[in-house]
Structure formats: structure tokens, C-alpha cells
Amino acid sequence: MTPRPHSAEPAPDDAAAESPHGGSLLPPGARVFVAGHRGLVGSAVARRLAAEGYEVLTCDRTALDLRDADRTRRRLGELRPDAVVLAAAKVGGIMANKTQPVPFLEDNLRIQLSVVAGAHAAGVPRLLFLGSSCIYPKHAPQPITEEALLTGALEPTNEPYALAKIAGLTQIRAYREQYGASYISAMPTNLYGPGDNFDLETSHVLPALVRRFHEARRDRAPRVVLWGSGTPRREFLHVDDLARACLLLLRRYDEATPVNVGCGEDLTIAALAETVRDVVGFDGDIGWDTSRPDGTPRKLLDVSRLSKLGFRPQIPLREGIRATYEWWLTSS
Numbered sequence: 001m002t003p004r005p006h007s008a009e010p011a012p013d014d015a016a017a018e019s020p021h022g023g024s025l026l027p028p029g030a031r032v033f034v035a036g037h038r039g040l041v042g043s044a045v046a047r048r049l050a051a052e053g054y055e056v057l058t059c060d061r062t063a064l065d066l067r068d069a070d071r072t073r074r075r076l077g078e079l080r081p082d083a084v085v086l087a088a089a090k091v092g093g094i095m096a097n098k099t100q101p102v103p104f105l106e107d108n109l110r111i112q113l114s115v116v117a118g119a120h121a122a123g124v125p126r127l128l129f130l131g132s133s134c135i136y137p138k139h140a141p142q143p144i145t146e147e148a149l150l151t152g153a154l155e156p157t158n159e160p161y162a163l164a165k166i167a168g169l170t171q172i173r174a175y176r177e178q179y180g181a182s183y184i185s186a187m188p189t190n191l192y193g194p195g196d197n198f199d200l201e202t203s204h205v206l207p208a209l210v211r212r213f214h215e216a217r218r219d220r221a222p223r224v225v226l227w228g229s230g231t232p233r234r235e236f237l238h239v240d241d242l243a244r245a246c247l248l249l250l251r252r253y254d255e256a257t258p259v260n261v262g263c264g265e266d267l268t269i270a271a272l273a274e275t276v277r278d279v280v281g282f283d284g285d286i287g288w289d290t291s292r293p294d295g296t297p298r299k300l301l302d303v304s305r306l307s308k309l310g311f312r313p314q315i316p317l318r319e320g321i322r323a324t325y326e327w328w329l330t331s332s
């Protein structure tokens with residue numbers, strides 16, 4: 001993998017777009033409701049918003065289940081935020097998707113229907129919906145452009161989740177067309193960072209590898225067995241880079257087309273495993289359990305649309321993995 005030069009400093013466009021309160025679509029000091037504020041994405045977006053002087057509004061899941069449309073609508077009517085970031089969802093890795101198709105479909109549909117309709121009923125002028133790169137066809141030409149949507153069969157292991165996400169971006173488009181709502185969608189690639197899920201059965205691959213290699217080193221195990229063949233390719237973006245992209249989109253983007261969010265480079269799961277093994281310091285062997293699914297062979301996003309808005313990723317993968325490992329060690 002030839003590392004793409006990550007801008008050490010934000011590019012001029014980035015600086016203009018990302019300078020605090022730059023842009024007119026998210027006014028200075030705006031009050032932003034972050035749905036899913038305790039999650040990987042929601043917590044990163046909340047951190048970034050606060051750092052740039054916005055007021056972050058949240059509601060714990062114990063106080064408000066966002067699948068409850070009536071209570072969600074009432075709460076948003078009480079809060080009347082200037083914007084909503086919809087980062088609440090039923091989320092998980094390939095095995096969670098494969099073994100829990102019902103909540104991956106139903107919970108995500110319910111949350112999306114509640115929050116988007118509730119925001120509109122409350123007169124919220126701005127909303128950003130987080131979809132996922134899994135919305136694209138299993139064998140879409142790479143890198144995948146936003147135009148590839150619905151041009152082919154989906155990856156079976158996460159079809160319920162993907163269809164829920166496609167319904168979400170369709171809902172956003174419908175509110176734009178029927179009501180002129182300034183609501184937008186982002187389609188992030190695989191994400192990682194502080195606040196990730198490290199449960200070995202339900203997590204995504206990167207945190208799972210960090211934990212597996214850490215525990216193998218701790219236990220002096222001779223070998224770590226990973227899932228699948230190791231040949232699929234994945235793109236990984238640190239969640240703090242995603243949060244910067246979310247603010248850029250909230251400030252500068254107002255079109256129906258979803259915007260891909262990624263770093264523009266991918267690697268095999270085997271190469272990722274070598275990197276994580278090295279960062280964690282495990283010196284044993286790596287094996288592969290091909291009874292576990294590989295999933296989509298590749299899903300590298302075309303990020304031209306986002307790049308034109310001035311976004312540049314800033315956290316290189318190896319550095320991001322090391323920082324995530326250190327975060328997990330201090331938080332677990």
C-alpha cells in the first residue's frame with residue numbers, strides 16, 4: 001500500500017471551509033442535536049462540534065429510544081435544534097449483520113423514520129444522515145462512485161442493513177423534493193477510532209484485530225486465527241477525520257446526492273492484520289478460518305465529490321491504529 005500524502009496542514013479549501021464557523025449552512029454557535037452521541041461516530045462528531053464552538057444537544061438512549069416516533073418528535077419539538085446529525089443506528093461487523101438481520105433492518109428503519117420525520121415536524125432546518133458504503137453493489141466497479149447506487153446486487157451478509165440505509169437516503173431525497181428540506185446524506189467507508197466496539201463477535205474487523213493480537217501477546221499464544229481468507233480489501237478512515245468531513249458537509253453541501261467519505265486507499269485484510277500485529281507487538285503466527293464469511297471483495301470509495309469541497313484525510317492508518325490501541329488500553 002503506497003501511503004497517500006496526508007495533508008499535514010489543512011489544504012486552503014479545508015482551512016476556508018473548516019475555519020470555525022466558515023460557511024453559511026451551519027451558522028456560528030448553532031445548536032446541533034447529535035443522535036447516537038455515545039457511539040463511535042456520534043461521540044467524534046460531538047467532540048468536533050464542541051471544539052468549534054457549536055452547542056451540542058444530546059439525549060441518552062435510556063431517556064429516549066429513537067425508534068419511538070412520537071417521543072422523538074416531541075423531544076425534537078422541545079429542543080428545536082438548528083441541525084441534527086443522525087449517527088444513531090444498529091451497527092456491527094460482518095457476523096453481527098449475518099446473525100441479526102431483523103434489528104439491522106427494523107431498528108435502522110425505525111430510527112431513520114423517527115428522527116428525520118421528527119426533525120422536519122420540529123422545523124429543524126438542517127440534517128445530516130449517516131449511511132454506509134455497504135449500500136453499493138457487491139461487485140461495483142472500483143473505486144465506487146455515488147452513481148453506482150442500485151446498479152447491482154448487494155452483499156448478502158449485510159443486505160438488510162444496506163436496504164435500511166438505502167431507505168434512509170431515499171427518505172432524505174424525498175424530504176428535499178417534497179418540502180425543500182436542506183437535509184443531506186453522507187456514505188462513510190469503514191471507520192475506526194476511540195469509542196469503537198471491541199466485542200469479538202459483533203465488532204468490525206479493525207478493533208477485533210487489535211483485541212485479538214493484544215490478548216494473544218498477553219497470553220503468549222503462538223497463533224491468532226482470523227476470519228475469512230484475508231484477501232478482501234477494505235478502506236479505513238479514522239473517525240476524527242470523518243467528523244471533520246461531517247462538519248464540512250453541514251457547512252458547505254446542500255444537494256440530494258449522497259457524498260462518499262473515505263481516504264481514497266484500501267488494503268487487504270491480511271495486510272491490515274500485519275499492521276495491527278506490528279503495532280500491538282504480537283510475534284506469533286496468523287491463521288485464517290475460511291468457514292467465516294469474507295463479505296464484499298472490495299469497497300474502495302471514489303471521494304472526488306468530497307475532495308472538491310476541500311476535504312483531506314489527516315490521520316494515517318498506522319498512526320490511527322496505534323492511537324486507537326492506546327485509547328482501548330486506557331478505557332477497557
Ligand SMILES: NC(=O)C1=CN([C@@H]2O[C@H](COP(=O)(O)OP(=O)(O)OC[C@H]3O[C@@H](n4cnc5c(N)ncnc54)[C@H](OP(=O)(O)O)[C@@H]3O)[C@@H](O)[C@H]2O)C=CC1
Binds near residue numbers: 036064087188189204
Ligand atoms: N462504524 C463504521 O465502520 C461505520 C459506521 N457508519 C454509520 O455511522 C453511524 C454511527 O455508527 P457507529 O458510531 O459506528 O455505531 P455505534 O454502535 O458506535 O453507535 C451507534 C449509536 O446509536 C445509538 N442507538 C442505537 N439504537 C438506538 C436507539 N434505538 N435509540 C437511541 N440511540 C440508539 C447507540 O446508543 P447506545 O450506545 O446507548 O446503545 C450508539 O450511541 C451509523 O449510521 C452507521 O451506519 C457508516 C459507515 C461505517
Ligand SMILES: C[C@H]1O[C@H](OP(=O)(O)OP(=O)(O)OC[C@H]2O[C@@H](n3cnc4c(=O)[nH]c(N)nc43)[C@H](O)[C@@H]2O)[C@@H](O)[C@@H](O)C1=O
Binds near residue numbers: 228234
Ligand atoms: C462498515 C461495514 O462493516 C461491515 O462490513 P465489513 O466491512 O465486511 O465488516 P467487517 O469489518 O466485520 O469485516 C471485514 C472483513 O474482515 C474479515 N475479518 C477477519 N477477522 C475478523 C474479525 O475477527 N472480526 C471481523 N468483524 N471481521 C474479520 C471479515 O471476514 C471480512 O472479510 C458491515 O457492517 C457493513 O454493512 C458495513 O457498512
